[in-house]
Amino acid sequence: MLAFNQKAEEVKQKKRIRDFIKNYGNVVIFLFIWLAGMIFVKNFATLSNNLGILSQAAIPAISCLGMTFVLMTGGIDLSVGYTLGFCSYMFGLFAYKMGIPVIAALLLTMVIGALCGLLNGLLVQIVKIPAFIVTLGTGYIIFGIAQIISNGSAITNLSDSILAIGRAQFLGLPSMVYIAIVVVIVAWFILHKSTFGRSLTSVGLNVAASKLSGIKTGFVTVGAYVICGICSSLAAVLMAARVNNCVPTMGGSEFTFRVITAAILGGASLSGGVGTAWGSVLGVLTIYSIENCLGLLGVNYYMYTALLSIIILIAIIFENLKNRILQ
Amino acid sequence: MGKTILKMKDITKYIFDEYGKAIRNSSVKILDQVNFDLQEGEVHVIVGENGAGKSTLMKVLGGIIPADEGTVTLHDEIYTVKGPKEAREKGIAFIHQELNLCLNLDIAHNIFLGREPVKNGLVDHKKIYKKSREYLDSFGYGDIDPRTMIRDLSTARQQVVEIVKAMSYRSKIIIMDEPTASLTKKEIDHLFTLIKQLKSEGISIIYISHRFDELMEIGDRITVLRDGKSITTMSMEHFDYDQIVKLMVGRMIENMFQCNHQVSDEEILKVEGLQISPRTDPMDLTVKKGEIVGLGGLVGSGRSELAKSIFGAHPVYSGRIYYKGKEYTNPSPVQSIETGIAYLSEDRKYDGLITDKVIKENITLASLPQLFKSHIINTKMERQVAAAGIRELNVICRSMDQLVSTLSGGNQQKVLFSKWLTSKPDLLILDEPTRGIDVNAKAEIYQIIDNIAKNGVAVLMISSELPELIGMSDRIYVMRKGSISLEITQKELMTQETILQNTLG
Numbered sequence: 145m146l147a148f149n150q151k152a153e154e155v156k157q158k159k160r161i162r163d164f165i166k167n168y169g170n171v172v173i174f175l176f177i178w179l180a181g182m183i184f185v186k187n188f189a190t191l192s193n194n195l196g197i198l199s200q201a202a203i204p205a206i207s208c209l210g211m212t213f214v215l216m217t218g219g220i221d222l223s224v225g226y227t228l229g230f231c232s233y234m235f236g237l238f239a240y241k242m243g244i245p246v247i248a249a250l251l252l253t254m255v256i257g258a259l260c261g262l263l264n265g266l267l268v269q270i271v272k273i274p275a276f277i278v279t280l281g282t283g284y285i286i287f288g289i290a291q292i293i294s295n296g297s298a299i300t301n302l303s304d305s306i307l308a309i310g311r312a313q314f315l316g317l318p319s320m321v322y323i324a325i326v327v328v329i330v331a332w333f334i335l336h337k338s339t340f341g342r343s344l345t346s347v348g349l350n351v352a353a354s355k356l357s358g359i360k361t362g363f364v365t366v367g368a369y370v371i372c373g374i375c376s377s378l379a380a381v382l383m384a385a386r387v388n389n390c391v392p393t394m395g396g397s398e399f400t401f402r403v404i405t406a407a408i409l410g411g412a413s414l415s416g417g418v419g420t421a422w423g424s425v426l427g428v429l430t431i432y433s434i435e436n437c438l439g440l441l442g443v444n445y446y447m448y449t450a451l452l453s454i455i456i457l458i459a460i461i462f463e464n465l466k467n468r469i470l471q
Numbered sequence: 472m473g474k475t476i477l478k479m480k481d482i483t484k485y486i487f488d489e490y491g492k493a494i495r496n497s498s499v500k501i502l503d504q505v506n507f508d509l510q511e512g513e514v515h516v517i518v519g520e521n522g523a524g525k526s527t528l529m530k531v532l533g534g535i536i537p538a539d540e541g542t543v544t545l546h547d548e549i550y551t552v553k554g555p556k557e558a559r560e561k562g563i564a565f566i567h568q569e570l571n572l573c574l575n576l577d578i579a580h581n582i583f584l585g586r587e588p589v590k591n592g593l594v595d596h597k598k599i600y601k602k603s604r605e606y607l608d609s610f611g612y613g614d615i616d617p618r619t620m621i622r623d624l625s626t627a628r629q630q631v632v633e634i635v636k637a638m639s640y641r642s643k644i645i646i647m648d649e650p651t652a653s654l655t656k657k658e659i660d661h662l663f664t665l666i667k668q669l670k671s672e673g674i675s676i677i678y679i680s681h682r683f684d685e686l687m688e689i690g691d692r693i694t695v696l697r698d699g700k701s702i703t704t705m706s707m708e709h710f711d712y713d714q715i716v717k718l719m720v721g722r723m724i725e726n727m728f729q730c731n732h733q734v735s736d737e738e739i740l741k742v743e744g745l746q747i748s749p750r751t752d753p754m755d756l757t758v759k760k761g762e763i764v765g766l767g768g769l770v771g772s773g774r775s776e777l778a779k780s781i782f783g784a785h786p787v788y789s790g791r792i793y794y795k796g797k798e799y800t801n802p803s804p805v806q807s808i809e810t811g812i813a814y815l816s817e818d819r820k821y822d823g824l825i826t827d828k829v830i831k832e833n834i835t836l837a838s839l840p841q842l843f844k845s846h847i848i849n850t851k852m853e854r855q856v857a858a859a860g861i862r863e864l865n866v867i868c869r870s871m872d873q874l875v876s877t878l879s880g881g882n883q884q885k886v887l888f889s890k891w892l893t894s895k896p897d898l899l900i901l902d903e904p905t906r907g908i909d910v911n912a913k914a915e916i917y918q919i920i921d922n923i924a925k926n927g928v929a930v931l932m933i934s935s936e937l938p939e940l941i942g943m944s945d946r947i948y949v950m951r952k953g954s955i956s957l958e959i960t961q962k963e964l965m966t967q968e969t970i971l972q973n974t975l976g
Binding site for chain 2: 337338339340342343345346349350352353354355356357358359360417
């Protein structure tokens with residue numbers, strides 16, 4: 145009997161560790177990196193440096209939240225980087241070249257982002273092609289269209305009113321950080337408090353059961369891609385304001401992979417159904433903390449891509465291990 | 472008759488959890504001390520209902536799954552195998568209902584698949600064809616060219632190839648799982664000639680079939696399995712149809728089924744001339760308010776397809792569905808749930824529950840638009856709804872925030888019931904509502920179903936378990952080959968024998 149109790153206690157202990165890894169694995173990774181930076185990296189621990197990380201993370205965080213919606217359905221969107229480049233140029237076209245008021249231009253750009261997402265979603269849902277193939281293809285199509293429209297040129301020297309969207313300072317942080325915080329709250333609400341978010345996780349975990357339970361699985365899936373497109377377009381506008389440049393080559397595949405890595409580091413699962421808004425934000429902060437550390441340590445710029453890729457791999461291995469442990 | 476070459480003694484197989492670990496303390500067992508023996512050169516027939524344990528017993532013999540307890544003796548030696556390949560090497564060949572041939576290879580290469588003769592480090596194709604020719608000839612199939620592609624052969628011919636392949640391993644025992652299921656009369660005769668030839672060569676055959684007429688013709692002895700137990704083994708000379716059917720179905724547990732519900736006159740569902748596919752006959756069906764209508768038949772007779780057609784998860788080929796007096800056109804799950812039709816699916820893990828979600832989210836899953844009209848989840852209300860569902864159906868759990876996957880089968884089933892009851896249905900379609908749960912949970916589920924009908928819900932219940940079908944139903948439809956073959960309206964006429972006669976054949 146005693147042995148039995150001991151065993152039960154062991155099982156409970158194991159379960160507690162499992163639950164901890166499942167629920168707080170992303171927090172542990174972030175704290176580990178951040179504390180390591182605080183202790184071992186010179187100049188990391190300053191307030192201005194940490195605020196800098198926040199500013200850098202703001203734009204990718206918005207894209208990453210959009211990606212989280214798509215990952216929740218069990219899909220993936222490899223076109224976000226190209227959507228971002230395309231939307232940034234379109235925004236420049238609207239606001240600068242055509243002289244449309246900034247807010248109207250912003251909304252128009254978001255409509256274009258939504259259309260890009262709609263294209264992805266419809267192809268995935270109706271034609272039933274695996275998401276990574278669809279979005280890889282549409283990504284290049286979007287990039288191609290952007291190249292045609294821009295004719296390879298960039299729009300620079302934006303007016304102050306445009307630049308203010310992302311740059312206006314408040315309490316030591318640029319406005320894009322506050323915009324990102326609003327997006328985080330909205331995304332959190334939709335993901336965790338709305339029936340749409342509930343449907344999203346259900347579809348990601350079990351499409352067949354969701355369908356029989358009367359969930360409009362097609363609508364939910366397409367909706368996730370549209371949200372992802374809108375997030376990318378908002379990120380595009382902020383990015384354009386940040387670097388004072390509207391060019392199709394902004395973003396690209398590197399941005400896409402960074403966003404996906406962040407979402408996975410934040411606890412989202414590539415197989416769908418799992419993920420949180422706060423987790424994805426943590427994932428982005430983790431990546432930018434690493435990047436910041438590497439910068440402060442004076443790591444060669446050309447080493448950077450290789451290192452980031454290694455981190456992507458480690459993130460995916462960890463994700464795999466996590467799933468295996470949970471089983 | 473020859474000497475006994477195979478003896479299976481006290482074979483027990485427990486039900487297992489999702490990781491394949493045996494659950495020993497459960498009252499349900501897949502196989503429960505089954506005894507079986509086989510003599511040289513005999514055809515030994517195994518019969519039993521769906522789920523009686525026939526396939527599992529054969530899988531144990533074929534090395535596909537291990538038994539938890541019991542011994543198997545082959546040629547007076549203890550027989551233990553780790554896989555189908557080893558079983559085949561020891562002379563036991565398993566011919567599955569779905570044939571295991573590579574369609575894109577020819578006959579000869581299928582026969583030698585995985586053991587191709589080698590010459591100078593290369594596959595010796597010449598020898599493969601020569602040997603295959605010999606094998607085919609020895610069974611009198613001189614007309615079959617070993618170079619023919621499997622996909623160009625009829626099912627009957629593919630079966631011949633399987634048998635020839637089994638013989639090429641010098642198998643002493645051949646297991647045939649429903650070999651005649653997709654054969655014509657002429658092809659069956661051919662198969663029987665072949666079986667008789669094998670018998671005369673001293674090969675023993677274990678023959679599983681639902682077709683009683685052919686058992687008489689081919690079998691030497693018959694073993695009846697029921698609920699994982701071997702009920703009897705007898706010589707075919709004493710074969711008596713009625714007696715075998717009685718042994719297959721066993722006795723009923725009368726007091727498990729309580730019937731407190733009252734059938735009203737109001738027709739909730741009426742189906743007219745419905746076809747589930749272009750090749751099946753049209754069928755009519757009605758379900759009244761407060762009535763439990765049983766839908767019997769073999770697995771694959773089209774019961775689930777009929778249910779799903781009404782619910783909108785399977786296309787309706789032709790015919791009309793009337794729901795509450797109005798024609799229900801273009802059914803879809805979304806619309807069905809809105810208007811009060813619920814479908815509790817057969818496989819709770821596949822399309823019933825989201826097992827990686829917590830109990831409360833599963834309970835509200837089918838009712839999200841009804842419960843939360845503003846599209847925002849009211850956490851407090853959700854907890855109340857879930858708590859009510861858990862209390863009503865007596866789901867045993869630590870909390871409503873527990874993952875469904877951590878519950879027992881019976882409790883998972885109750886969560887599934889709770890999910891559909893939360894959607895407040897007027898017509899509830901149940902597909903195998905007690906599949907894979909233990910006896911006590913079954914009794915609870917029967918009471919739940921009775922209560923549902925008592926509250927005025929029309930219930931259409933699919934079941935393969937005849938006692939349950941007869942015990943619960945006010946009326947029974949029996950399905951065969953995609954259409955309804957019989958309607959039984961009087962309780963006295965509902966016997967397992969009548970139902971079986973109309974499902975088989």
